[in-house]
Amino acid sequence: MGTINVSKKYTAKEKAYLPAILIGMKITMKRFIQGFLFRKHDTIMYPEKKRDYSDRFRGMHFISVDKNKTENCTACYLCETICPAECIHIVADERDEEHNPYGVKKEKKPVSFDIDALRCCFCGFCEEACPKDAIKLSGNYELAVSSREEAIYDLDHLKRDMNGRREK
Amino acid sequence: MSNITEFDIKKPKVDLNYASDKKPVHSDPNPEAKPLPKVTIDGKTYDFKPGDTIMQVAERYKVHEEIPRYCYHPGMPIAGTCRMCTVEVEKAPKLMTSCSTPAADGMVVHTRSDKVMKSRTGVMEFLLTNHPLDCPVCDKAGECELQDYNYEYGPGTSNFKEEKRVFEHATTKKLSDKVTLNMNRCVHCERCVRFTDDVTKTNDLVMVNRGWHKELEATTEAGLTNEYQGCLTDFCPVGALTWNDFRFKKRSWFLNRKPSLCDGCSKGCNIEVHSDSEIVYRYVPIYNELVNGHWMCDAGRSSYTSYTNPLRVIAPLMKHNDALHSTSIQTLLTDLQVHLKNAASIQLVVGTDATREEAALLKEKVPTIIGKNIAVSYFNGTNGVQTSADDKKLDELLKMKDLTPNTKGVEEQGLSPLANGEVNADIAILFRNGRAGIPKMKADQKVVLWGIWSQDELKSFPSKNILGVIAGLATIEKEGSYKNADGIVQKFHPAITHKGGALSAHQVVGVWKTLN
Structure with a gap:
């Protein structure tokens, strides 16, 4: 049993990597502006701020x-x-x-x-x-x-x- | 009972109203003898002895699990009041109580027909109208007949909307210092009343008032006085009567149940040792027609405390600078061997609480190991008993004068009783398992203690006189056999594992041999 090569060749679009980087930077800038200017976060400042769990949560x-x-x-x-x-x-x-x-x-x-x-x-x-x-x-x-x-x-x-x- | 090796005993004095030989009845091989009568229970035909009740026939042949019962107890007279054991008998207009209806030739009985099950559901519903739902607090939970039968036959719901009956003055009533009564839980089966009337014959308990107000009370102000109060708590089908010693100590479903023997007297009652994590919580009698019937006395029931006593010596102790120190068995025996070799005379006293195997081992092996001629004798010393001839019954039921389990078994090994109950040698080796007495001795008698000793007992000797203590195993921790007062040899196996440093006599002798 020999090794089977499953990798494929890069397409022309993938070889020109700059468009992909720009798409990534666009997302980064969007989140930066949302968080820095409009104060919209998905994380919380634990432990100053506590996460509010549902009443069904089972803790201590x-x-x-x-x-x-x-x-x-x-x-x-x-x-x-x-x-x-x-x-x-x-x-x-x-x-x-x-x-x-x-x-x-x-x-x-x-x-x-x-x-x-x-x-x-x-x-x-x-x-x-x-x-x-x-x-x-x-x-x-x-x-x-x-x-x-x-x-x-x-x-x-x-x-x-x-x-x-x-x-x- | 698989534990019993010999069956040569007269019938016990208490007549047990019971299908005690739970074996099938066989027809007389004599061709001229009348054929045994036959009864059909749930579609199968069984032979029975004339006089058997339906319950007894069903019990013998193990028809289903069992016919449910509250008031019926095999060791007591039949009352037929609880109506739980009713069965359908063909051609009879109403349901019959199986505990009190004698089986008849050609009778056809149904123990689980729809009519019967409906009746049992009704009985359960009525019993539960007033029974409190305090199973979480109740000690009987897990071994409660009301729980079991309600699970099997109960309605699951109740039509009873009213307030439950409460006996304010008898919710936690101490009937004696051993038994507590909670009247709210009582289902009025009156097993306890019949037990004191017919088994112990002390007439301690009585039901006063009638109907809704029916209540269990002690007949005298002193409360319960008989010696078999623990049995009340065993057969009480609910948690109305509870054993104070066990009360709130452990839930029953955690307990490991292993058969063993009670060594509290020469009767040798068969018991079940209830333990969890090798800690004993209680003794409960198990049925043996030849020895104890269904019962055991209170003294025997609480005799486990001497084995769980925190002052019990559970490691070999060696004398050093006139004080006892815990050591290894090898060190102790090496040290003892020097003392014993130098002694002018040695006496070995075997307590009558040694097993037959231990007595034989000590008599044969110890003199050869020490390499001297040793006087070996036995000593009882409880209640003034010297030999098995002094032993006698203290009451009609079980209690014996001799408080050691194996006087007859030790005598059987050809040992002679200790002369005058006094040791008279340079060094005395005292072997006892916590039950036999301690012989008289002179003030400067050097002793080697072997078996089960408590720190309190060690204090009765001047500390410089004790050369060493070889810790031994208790009855519930070892294997062996006892010959009881009636001459029955009963073999037993370890019910719990000893967790300390004590060793069996065989192990000690094995180590001792290698040191020579």
Whole structure:
């Protein structure tokens, strides 16, 4: 089997390259004038200006709270069970009876609730599985951290008083 | 039970109302004997023993998965109140409860006809009118019969628009320090009431009031007092009764279930070890007609805590400057060998919680390895029991006086009991797995400890007396066999993998041999 040469010969128009350069320069000048004189950009000045994503965007998780700032999570482990990336780790315990105005509804609580954001694939299954609407995915997409340990978020970090999926 | 190697035991005292030998019934080969009666279930004809109920015949031959049931439990008297197990019997005007209807010759039964399925859907809908939808919080979720049967037979929707019934004072009621009651979840099958009435015969529980207000209560102010409360939480079909020790610890679907033996007493109850990531969360009894029936006692149920105890020694410890230090098994045995060679007399005491294999190994191999004549004897020392002759039943059900699992098995190896329960030698090697007692000894007795010891137990010896600790494996972590009080030999296999530095007796002896 020999090598098959598939390259074709340049046409006369292609050989005279100047017309193509001029077409390119025309586009460049058009964009320059649009951006410089009329302030029309396709990019944004991140991080001063943030991109506005749709409400369906799945960013970092949070755990919703009720009006007493108690987490809605009852440590049912459904999110941990469904998580395909195995990034959620819960430890459950009984809520102290004296500090439990909710009775049987919130007798179980998470002692620790860790999400490893580096493992997470933001599929949103946890939110779908949650029977208490406790774990939700917010619009927060700024998840840069300087070490792997910082990317493991605990209950104190995740507990948020939010307006739907957005910050209040 | 595949684990049992020998079956030479009298029938247990508790009469189990059960198709316990789940094997097909065979006709008597004697040609003059009457032929067995036949019943047709779902189009197939089966032989049965006269007296069997339809449920028992179906159970024996595994007709479909099982006939759904709430109130019926094989270990208890029949109540026939839940109406979940109804089946259609031809020529009978109404549906019959399969748990309480005796099978008759020539009977034709349909267990999954349209009429039956409609009835079961109706029963499920009524049970769910008041059952709270708190499965996420409920510990029973995943092993709940209400969940399973609702998935299979339930209507999926409900016509019930009213408020659900709530027992305000009994949502989280501690019936004792072991069992919690959530009355909202109860489906009133009364298994628990019949258990305390007929199995433990303590009459601890009773249903008060009727209809909508029917409620489970303890008969005395002390609450539940019997020794088998854990069983209530096993057979409760919903999460109404939950075991405090396991409550909220783990969801049932994460648990690994492996059969093993309880080593809490000489009964040798068959158990299932429920673990996740090699951490034990609970013991649950499994059915064995010859040994424990369906039950196990609370002491046995919580006996796993001594193996998951953070103070348990799980690495070889060697004495250095009168303090114990963790080391490798080779270093420890090399050091011990020097002490043992120089000792004038050595005594090996095998606790009666050693497996039969361990007892045989220690008796044969340890004297030859040390190269001396060693007095080998066994020691029990629990509840004042010295030999298996002292053992006796403490109640009608399962509890035994001897709190070690293998007294008979160790005696079988030809060992003699420790004279006066006191060691009397230069160095005593004490082998025990955390269940047998510690023999009496003089204040400056040098000891080598082998098996399962906790730091608390080590403190009972002056620290300079302990030459070394050889950490051993627990029943649930090793392989072996026990001979129980009734003379049944039961073989068991590891239910979990030991993650520490402890070694089985065979491994230790193997290393010890190579050092000589």
